[in-house]
Amino acid sequence: MKITRNRILTLITLVVFAGFLAYSQATFNPYILRIMNLCAIFTIFAVTFNLVYGYTGQFSLGHAGFAAVGAYTAALLTMTPVQKELNFFLEPIVPVLANVQWPFLPAMLLGGVLAAVVGFLIGWPALRLRGDYLAIATLGFGEIIRVLFVNMQRVTNGSLGLKGIPEYTNVYWSWGLALVTIFVTKRLVDSSYGRALKAIRDDEVAAEALGVKLSYHKILAFTLSSFFVGIAGALLANLISTIDPKVFLFFLTYQVVGITVMGGMSSLTGSTVSACLYTVFLEALRPVESPFSIGPLRVPGVPGMRMVIFSALLLLVILFYRRGLFGQAEFSWDWFFEKTSALRARLGRTGKTAPAPSIESEEEERP
Amino acid sequence: MLEVRDLHVYYGGIHALHGISLRVPDGQIVALLGANGAGKSTTLRTIAGIVKPSEGDVLLDGESLIGLRSFEVVRRGIAMVPEGRRVFTNLTVLENLRLGAYARRDSNQVIQRDLQEIFNLFPRLEERKKQSAGTLSGGEQQMLALGRALMSKPRILMIDEPSLGLAPVLAQDVFEKLKELNQAGQTILLIEQNARAAMSIANYAYILETGNIVLEGPAAELAQQDEVRKSYLGVH
Numbered sequence: 001m002k003i004t005r006n007r008i009l010t011l012i013t014l015v016v017f018a019g020f021l022a023y024s025q026a027t028f029n030p031y032i033l034r035i036m037n038l039c040a041i042f043t044i045f046a047v048t049f050n051l052v053y054g055y056t057g058q059f060s061l062g063h064a065g066f067a068a069v070g071a072y073t074a075a076l077l078t079m080t081p082v083q084k085e086l087n088f089f090l091e092p093i094v095p096v097l098a099n100v101q102w103p104f105l106p107a108m109l110l111g112g113v114l115a116a117v118v119g120f121l122i123g124w125p126a127l128r129l130r131g132d133y134l135a136i137a138t139l140g141f142g143e144i145i146r147v148l149f150v151n152m153q154r155v156t157n158g159s160l161g162l163k164g165i166p167e168y169t170n171v172y173w174s175w176g177l178a179l180v181t182i183f184v185t186k187r188l189v190d191s192s193y194g195r196a197l198k199a200i201r202d203d204e205v206a207a208e209a210l211g212v213k214l215s216y217h218k219i220l221a222f223t224l225s226s227f228f229v230g231i232a233g234a235l236l237a238n239l240i241s242t243i244d245p246k247v248f249l250f251f252l253t254y255q256v257v258g259i260t261v262m263g264g265m266s267s268l269t270g271s272t273v274s275a276c277l278y279t280v281f282l283e284a285l286r287p288v289e290s291p292f293s294i295g296p297l298r299v300p301g302v303p304g305m306r307m308v309i310f311s312a313l314l315l316l317v318i319l320f321y322r323r324g325l326f327g328q329a330e331f332s333w334d335w336f337f338e339k340t341s342a343l344r345a346r347l348g349r350t351g352k353t354a355p356a357p358s359i360e361s362e363e364e365e366r367p
Numbered sequence: 368m369l370e371v372r373d374l375h376v377y378y379g380g381i382h383a384l385h386g387i388s389l390r391v392p393d394g395q396i397v398a399l400l401g402a403n404g405a406g407k408s409t410t411l412r413t414i415a416g417i418v419k420p421s422e423g424d425v426l427l428d429g430e431s432l433i434g435l436r437s438f439e440v441v442r443r444g445i446a447m448v449p450e451g452r453r454v455f456t457n458l459t460v461l462e463n464l465r466l467g468a469y470a471r472r473d474s475n476q477v478i479q480r481d482l483q484e485i486f487n488l489f490p491r492l493e494e495r496k497k498q499s500a501g502t503l504s505g506g507e508q509q510m511l512a513l514g515r516a517l518m519s520k521p522r523i524l525m526i527d528e529p530s531l532g533l534a535p536v537l538a539q540d541v542f543e544k545l546k547e548l549n550q551a552g553q554t555i556l557l558i559e560q561n562a563r564a565a566m567s568i569a570n571y572a573y574i575l576e577t578g579n580i581v582l583e584g585p586a587a588e589l590a591q592q593d594e595v596r597k598s599y600l601g602v603h
Binding site for chain 1: 415417436437438441442446447449453454455456457458462465466467469470515516519
């Protein structure tokens with residue numbers, strides 16, 4: 001009963017959400033669409049980081065590097081030969097890549113696969129390290145990837161970057177893949193593999209004593225996560241149409257860590273909500289970077305001002321919601337009905353003395 | 368039968384075990400007693416494959432376990448309840464128990480049946496199966512750690528200091544459960560500082576001192592010896 005009810009509700013939500021995407025793609029202006037796409041891309045980043053850190057307990061800081069692998073692969077495969085010739089004016093592009101032009105989907109998938117391969121090669125030795133040491137090692141590998149991309153002039157065009165990448169990414173691609181990432185991750189963490197991952201997070205020694213193969217599970221989570229990070233990188237490249245190694249500085253990883261912590265470790269709902277809030281807030285805060293005045297006080301435009309405000313917000317979250325906005329909780333229909341009926345009951349009681357205020361239920365776009 | 372032959376273990380330059388030999392026959396409770404630092408936990412950890420010995424052998428039914436990783440040792444049928452319980456505090460009781468069956472290749476149905484058996488043995492765990500393990504009391508956590516190890520259907524169950532940090536009444540409960548399990552056919556290797564409690568349920572006991580076995584014998588006989596009574600049972 002309950003299960004079929006929940007399934008139907010999920011299906012309806014998905015259909016409504018798809019309708020909303022179709023409506024926005026057709027009517028919204030490119031600025032809003034760009035923000036929506038970025039929301040989806042950061043959702044993928046946050047969910048994958050959550051898989052590795054929130055569920056498996058491995059503090060890895062290699063996201064920017066894996067995103068770069070996916071982004072460059074997709075960019076080089078989707079660009080037209082003419083564009084490539086225009087881009088590579090310092091040194092010619094390697095002949096293998098000069099004349100290929102693939103459709104978006106295979107290019108993106110190969111970006112994911114290559115990111116996963118790099119993730120596997122890095123994870124295999126690095127996941128033997130624990131805690132801070134793993135963080136330092138993966139951070140270093142992420143930087144190595146970026147520096148390699150700066151120096152592989154004939155493949156990546158070095159610091160000049162790539163311009164004129166076709167803008168294939170739209171809200172169907174980005175949100176479709178974000179939903180796939182959430183679905184796959186959710187299925188994984190709820191399976192017996194997921195239990196093993198959580199056991200590793202809680203106590204490695206006890207997990208191994210129960211027969212959990214530590215290295216296998218860590219590498220599995222890490223590689224899967226790198227695959228989706230690569231996909232997100234490809235989406236990003238084909239969204240902003242211009243990439244250079246500076247896009248994939250450590251700052252990108254820092255943002256992802258911030259989003260995930262804010263949303264709550266081991267909550268995919270938290271990661272999703274937090275990624276959207278972060279992206280929207282960052283746009284909404286743009287005015288603070290241009291000159292403005294508060295009464296007699298003139299504030300000159302300071303680039304980066306919004307990051308100061310964001311950092312302060314992050315501090316507030318960490319101080320008052322130590323476990324993030326959602327902690328370990330996930331959105332579910334059962335939870336939803338429990339809350340709304342409790343809310344109705346409360347409103348019913350107060351309704352005797354005052355007119356009942358309208359109930360504002362939050363729209364949730366995840367199964 | 369589990370057999371340990373002439374085991375030597377070094378931690379860096381420290382010689383922790385000086386040639387330990389012991390046997391755990393099927394269907395018995397064997398106790399390994401001794402003070403802090405005598406090498407009890409090291410022996411257990413070596414059998415479980417967590418520590419590598421420099422010399423000696425560990426045999427399960429004549430097959431050597433040396434060189435196997437600890438997850439492989441579990442698959443051969445040796446389960447360990449680690450010292451200090453080490454339950455997964457963020458996971459539910461049910462998830463903890465399911466993890467115990469992780470190394471098994473049995474169908475879900477068989478595992479569900481075994482789960483019910485554990486719940487019959489520890490009704491408290493069934494009441495709290497949806498709760499996270501961190502919210503259990505010390506005694507309940509020890510029961511959970513025991514149940515979790517039993518979920519792997521071990522040939523040999525190794526328990527490290529089950530009474531550690533438990534009120535005497537609760538410790539007594541744990542020992543009674545072990546006795547019950549043994550009567551149902553479970554082979555147990557028990558490590559304990561509380562020698563009196565351990566000897567009351569064990570068939571055979573070994574006493575360790577600074578990495579050597581100094582005394583061994585049937586538990587009931589050992590408990591009568593003056594030396595043992597003075598040093599380990601606190602009777603003058």
